[in-house]
Amino acid sequence: MSLAIILFSGNVRARVIDIRSVTMKSGKHDAQLLKLAMEIGVGYAKKRGFADFGQGISPKDKVECIYRLLVQDNLIQALPKDKEDGPNMKHKLILWISRQLPAEHELLN
Secondary structure, three states: OOOEEEEEOOOOOEEEEEHHHOOOOOOOOHHHHHHHHHHHHHHHHHHOOOOOOOOOOOHHHHHHHHHHHHHHOOOOOOOOHHHOOHHHHHHHHHHHHHHHOOOOOHHHO
């Protein structure tokens, strides 16, 4: 089964695209936004009573831990099980922190 989206332009012609071909748009500040999301996420985890992440924890594991904590606390919507991978979790964290920042923040421009 192929998933598709029908897009309408101003001249009312429909265009069908395959949803699987749509990729996540990466912003020019994504690395900084992810770093900020991780810092705030670690602080949030500490306030919730979790131990500090030690030096032996990989960045991949930190991303997954923060993602799962935010999902558990209903601060972000969970990804579908078949989409739970590193890049998608990072993208969710970037979206989460982007929504927490004021609209005029330098990383959002």
